[in-house]
Amino acid sequence: MLFSVETEAIRVPKAAELVANRIRRAILTGDLKDGQSLPSETRLMEEFGVSRPTVREGIRVLESLGLITVGRGARGGAKVTRPDAGIVASAAAMALQTRGATISDLFEARALIEPSAARLAAQRRPKAAAEALRHHIDYELSVIDDFVAVTKAIAQFHTLLMEQCGNETLAVFGIALKDIFERSMLAAQPNMKPETEASRMASLRYGLRSHAKLADLIDAGDAEGAEAHWALHVGKAGRIWLKSVGATDVIDLFR
Amino acid sequence: MLFSVETEAIRVPKAAELVANRIRRAILTGDLKDGQSLPSETRLMEEFGVSRPTVREGIRVLESLGLITVGRGARGGAKVTRPDAGIVASAAAMALQTRGATISDLFEARALIEPSAARLAAQRRPKAAAEALRHHIDYELSVIDDFVAVTKAIAQFHTLLMEQCGNETLAVFGIALKDIFERSMLAAQPNMKPETEASRMASLRYGLRSHAKLADLIDAGDAEGAEAHWALHVGKAGRIWLKSVGATDVIDLFR
Structure with a gap:
């Protein structure tokens, strides 16, 4: 009797986890689309050959992972939420805040990682990466007069390089x-030197020419050149932005 | 009339977001502890000078971030959930699955990043980092006969280096x-060459001596030496594990 209880206690969570894993896989591969309703409990019971409590337990696991939203009431029902990049960003932001990370720590990590991304891009997909970066540089130039918009666009350029590498x-x-x-650069903005409008624009244009040079080096497949240029850029630009950011802890950006 | 409606529509979410931000900050700094009950709605209304719907909206924001668990029914009430490293790991895992990342992609990223971590550790906190790594190496040696345990311990060594840098x-x-x-190395295990027990142990011991050498180089404050040694280690070890892993996509590890 004791034995059968133990077996039951072990078996049920495993079956529920299997159900959750199978559904999760379908969501992550895109077989189940964002916003789509989950098949009915009865259908899932048949498909997986499990009991109703097991199906419900599996759905609860998916809910806790943020992959399923279960509505309450008459309009209720389980709907798929395909995770987007936002969940990583918010998880990373929270972890960095909890660990007391500083902005200078972030810029240091970026300076260590992005030059390798520049090299990979030049080695691996020079044409596609250069095209994506140039397209974005056109956008940066189009909003150069809007200091908030261009600051966000510069933050986005760095992400784009990593995405395209x-x-x-x-x-x-x-x-x-x-x-x-983006938050740290927007926080730095009011304290940026040089302070005159003309010199601020000159400095922005200088930075964007450096973005364009990276695109050229990647396009040419010059892996060493792209890596060296970008190491210089993120080092120098990082020091400039860092000097101007008032907040020193990541958590201060989320006040 | 139209204007006042618009103002209302803008003001309310902002106040709720402010409430959410203030509470989030208290959770992330540890002022509100994991498992602690949130102050009552009435208390929060007084503290922030906002209406009950605003407090509730703020709590809902925190709930969606996974920072608050709201129990239903008689034992209900909002409890703090201080995010641990698990949320980053599961968010990153889901993002990598959604993007179709491969295991070789992961090993490549590791080979690009960990040598820098080794260098930083030697520059920045050689004694503390070396001590933590050596303590872990003692553990690795103590479980060397248990292939699953030692495999997990080796995966953990890499994380520890990043944590200690x-x-x-x-x-x-x-x-x-x-x-x-950890999952990819456990999946690789059954296919690992060499196949005899003796050669498998020899190969493990060789790897752990390389871990110990890293600890020595870090302890000596030899930044260049630590970086170069670790670049060699992650490159070589990565190729060995990678050759043996059956699954090629991250998503296959979560079947």
Whole structure:
């Protein structure tokens, strides 16, 4: 009797986890689309050959992972939420806040990682990466007079490089940090030197020419050149933005 | 009339967001502890000078961020959930699955990032980092006969290096990938060459001596040496594990 109770206690969660894993896989591969309703409990019971409590337990696991939203009341029912980059960004932001990370820590990590992304892009997909970066540089130039918009666009350029380098892990890291960089650069903005409008524009144009040079080096497949140029750029630009950011802890950006 | 409606529509979410931000900050700094009950709605209304609907909206925001669990029924009430590293790991895992990342992509990213972590550790906190790594190496040696345990311990060693390097952003990236590396190495295990027990143990001991050498180089404050040694180690070890892993996509590790 004791034995059968134990078996039951072990078996049920495993079946529910199996159900959750199968559904999760369908969501992550896109077989189940964002916003789509989940098949009925009865249908899932048949499909997986499990009991109703097991199906419900599996759905609860998916709900806790944020992959299913279960509506309450008459309009209720389980709907698929395909996770987007936002969940990584908010998880990373919270982890960095909890660990007391500083902005200078973030800029240091970026300076260590992005030059490798520049090299990979030049090695692996020079034409596609250069085209995406140039397209974005056109956008940066189009909003150069709007200091908030151009600051956000510059933060986005760094993420785009990571997304275009041909390594998905670096892409995810880039996405994870995008919001925090954007916030830190927007916080730095009021304190930026030089202070006159003319010199601020000159400095912006200089930075964007450096973005364009990266695109050229990648386009030419010059892996060493792209890496060296970008190491210089993120080092120098990082020091400038960092000097101007008032907040020193990541958590201060989320006040 | 139209104007006042618009103002209302803008004002309310902003106040709720302010409430959410203030509470989130208290959770992330540890002022509100994990499992602690949130102050009553009435108390929060007084503290923030806002209406009950605003407090509730703020709590809903925190709930969607996973920072508050709201129990239903008689035992209900809002409880604090301080996010741990698990949320980053599961968010990163889901993002990598959604983006179709491969295991070789992960090992490549690791080979690009960890040598820098080794260098930073030697520069920044050689004694503390070396001590933590050596303590872990003792554990690795103690479980060397248990192939599953030692495999997990080896995955953990890489995370530990990132955690001990003195850069919190790299620490978070290390934590984000730990589970996936562990799964990929456990999946590789059955296919590992060499196949005899003796040669398998010899290969393990060789790897752990390389871990110990890293700890020595870090302890000596030899930044260049630590970086170069670790670049060699992650490159070589990565190729060995990668050759043996059956699954090629991250999503296959979560079947």
